[in-house]
Amino acid sequence: MLHFPFWKRLLIWGVTIVILLMAVPNVFYGRVERHNDAVKTIESSGETPELAADAAGWPSWLPSGLVNLGLDLRGGAYLLADVQVADVYADRMNGLWPGVRDVLRAERDTVGAIRRVDGPPDELHVKIANPDGMARAMELVRGLSRPTVSLTGVGSNDIEVSGQGDTIIVKLSEAEKRATDDRTVQQSVEIVRRRVDEVGTREPSIQKQGETRIVIQVPGIGSADELKNLIGTTAKLTFHPVVSRTSEAGADPGPGNLLLPSMDENGVHYIVDQSPVVSGDELNDAQPSFDQNGRPAVSFRFNPTGARKFGDYTRDNIGSPFAIVLDNEVISAPVIQDHIPGGSGIITGNFTIEASNNLAVLLRAGALPAEMTFLQERTIGPELGQDSIEAGRIATLVAFAAVLAYMFLSYGLFGLFANIALIINVGLIFGLLSLIGATLTLPGIAGIVLTIGMAVDANVLVFERIREELKTARGPSRAIELGYEKAMSAIIDANLTTFITAVILFALGSGPVRGFSVTLALGILTSVFTAIYVTRLIIVMWFERRRPKTIEV
Known part of the structure; x- marks a missing residue:
């Protein structure tokens, strides 16, 4: 006989309601997004009346996780870079x-x-x-x-x-060389990711492609040029012994030396030892600050290894100049006045506040190990992303309406139960996407549309089995029970093989393929859950209330 213990009913509805609550913020996307941005800014920079108003626009006791929109839905910048290993x-x-x-x-x-x-x-x-x-x-x-x-x-x-x-x-x-190439590309990927994360963009996609190429997709950024300015600067900071100073731009520095221009002094060049005393790789932190004259500067701190090198060098070379070099330009060449054991210092120059902030960001993220050449660049405007959202929404609604109509016309009241479960199923997909912080792309929407079509397969199998059992003159309660029991193996087999395919697509694919596989895999899990538990529980609750002598499926 049909029987659902109270604890199981409570668990099924509890899980369903909690995940559906996770999906609710996506209905108020703009308001929740402003709330999240305001809360993050308040934590890092302090509160203002405008930020407080945005933060109050969404109750803090409600979930605030959103499904992140990918490049094709939100607009943004795309770059294909080749690392000069x-x-x-x-x-x-x-x-x-x-x-x-x-x-x-x-x-x-x-x-x-x-x-x-x-x-x-x-x-x-x-x-x-x-x-x-x-x-x-x-x-x-x-x-x-x-x-x-x-x-x-x-x-x-x-x-x-x-x-x-x-x-x-x-x-x-x-x-x-092969090992170095691989490490260089991997390091470049991580440094680009850290630089992009520093400016607070949402869900960038940064992946290695082939041997030496990197694909960079950043939703919500203004243009490809803006992205290039952010990640294209090497920001390589080094400290070199100064050999001499000259005004000849073409002077021969001699073997083992470099001729570098001064950033602040027009026409002045420095000849420095090409082997640095300390490099930016040994920096622990860099922050925008002000010098003793109130001008924008950047303060820095070395890690223990860099601090020891810096301290030893300043101890042994008091009275000698040393050059602070950024991207092959001498920022300054101060004379060492005293031993500097703490491993910290300050970089001064003709910085604006914005320039000092940007330099601090680049130094914190680390130096790119090699120059990157941009082979492709593309900017997707927000209006194109909005067009994609509209197209995806229309496709989803059409598919949704067609499936709902088909199920109701084919199975009547039982089809209505399946339709209720299907609506819950779509909500569960968005709730899980919000929970794991996934990025929704246009292929991801295609995965949801496919899931809507596949979601009723399990119910179709169950309902057809119930029809068969009703023909054997069994009672409606026994027919429903046997229908679920005998359809279970087919449901598990069909969905398990599709789930394995989605896992393989995620493991071997990249970018759009992964977006499709994520929504497909989550859709399979929610479809099986709603078909086996939610739809069945709805039917059981209806049957217990009505106690029909006969049923028509």
Whole structure:
């Protein structure tokens, strides 16, 4: 006989109501969005009357999670960037030079005087005065090698050392280059994500594509140029010893040195050691501030490793200038007046308040390890996104109305019960999307439309089984019970295989494919729940109230 314990009824309706409550904020999307933005701004910057009014526009005791709208629904910017991974090879060689110099200097009696000479950017060329000591010099440099850290580079070292006359040539091994390329792209993805998150955009999609490319989609941003300005700046901060200062733009800096222009002093260039004392990678924090004269500046703090390097250098070089370099421009070149052990300092220059804030954001997010070239850029206006929403809404309503009409005409009162469950089903989908913070795209809307069509499949299977059982002259109660029991295996099989397909699409797909798979998977879960529990409970409650002698399905 039909029987639902009270605890099970309470659990079914409780779960349904809670998830439907999660979907309610999407009905008041604009008001809830303003509330969320105001609350976030108040927490970070303080309260104003306007922010307080927006925050009060939605009750704080109600759920405030929203389904985030994707690029095709909200409008925004799209970029396809190519990471110039070869730039990192030169940085690796520059970073290796101090170690090579130290080990060779320790064997000066064997190798003679050493100096770095010009060579390709991805190679380190070191000339020794005594060619007879070449074998020993190469042995010493090979001792600096480390195993390549990657699955494909097991058993390989990170550098290759060779000799040519009186010159040692050091370069990265092929295995290390592959590992470096992969790390560089992954690091670029994370840094771009942090930079975009810093400005508070909603649900950016930042993914690796191929070997060296990154796809960046940011809903709600004004233009592709605005996005490029945010992420395209390398913001590479380094601190270099100053060799000399010159007014000649074409002066020869000499091997191992760089000629860099001054940001503030017109016509002035600095010759600096190309090996930095400390780099921006060792920054812990950077915040906009003001200098002692009340001008905008940026204060910074190093991590323990950077603080130790910075402190040691300032201790040993009191009275010498050092250059603060940002993106190959000397911001300032102060003279070290005293030992600075704390690992903190301030960057001054001709900054505006906005410029100091932007620089602090870039420094906090970290330096891009390599330059990015933008291959494609596209801006989707909000009006196009609104057109997509309208098209999706019309498609959903048409599909919804057609399915509701079909079910009612085919199964009468039982079809009406299925329609009630279908409406609840769509609400549950949006509630779960809000709960997990998913992003809804146009393909995601297609997944919802498909779910609406598939959602009644389980009810059709049950109702047809009930029809068959009624033909055997069983009572209506027993016919309903057997209908659900015998249709259960077919319902589970059909939905399980579709769910597995959705999981595979999510695992192997990207972007729009994932958006489709998420709504499809959630739709399958809610469809099975509403068909097996909600529709059945509605029918049981109706049957207990009416106690019909016969039923027509």
